[in-house]
Amino acid sequence: MIHKLFTWPLDTVRFVGEKVKEEVDKELYDVDHIQQKLVHLEMMFEMDEISEEAYENQYDELMARYRTAKEIEQEQLRQSLEDER
DSSP: OHHHHHHHHHHHHHHHHHHHHHHHHHHHHOHHHHHHHHHHHHHHHHTTSSOHHHHHHHHHHHHHHHHHHHHHHHHHHHHHHHHHO
């Protein structure tokens, strides 16, 4: 009981940190979210709301994140298939 009393603050900080990391990963590496951002970026460029240079820079960044997200997705699929065996 006393152990829980002293470790509770650390457990809470760890829990919050894990949740923040999950949300950041979701924001950075969620395929659907990245696709929506690409569509929005394309619309902004077509409506001359951003320059071609800004478009290209953001597009390159989003595509790099998209590739990483797809790799993560494929690794998770491989892992779940291995776990089923």
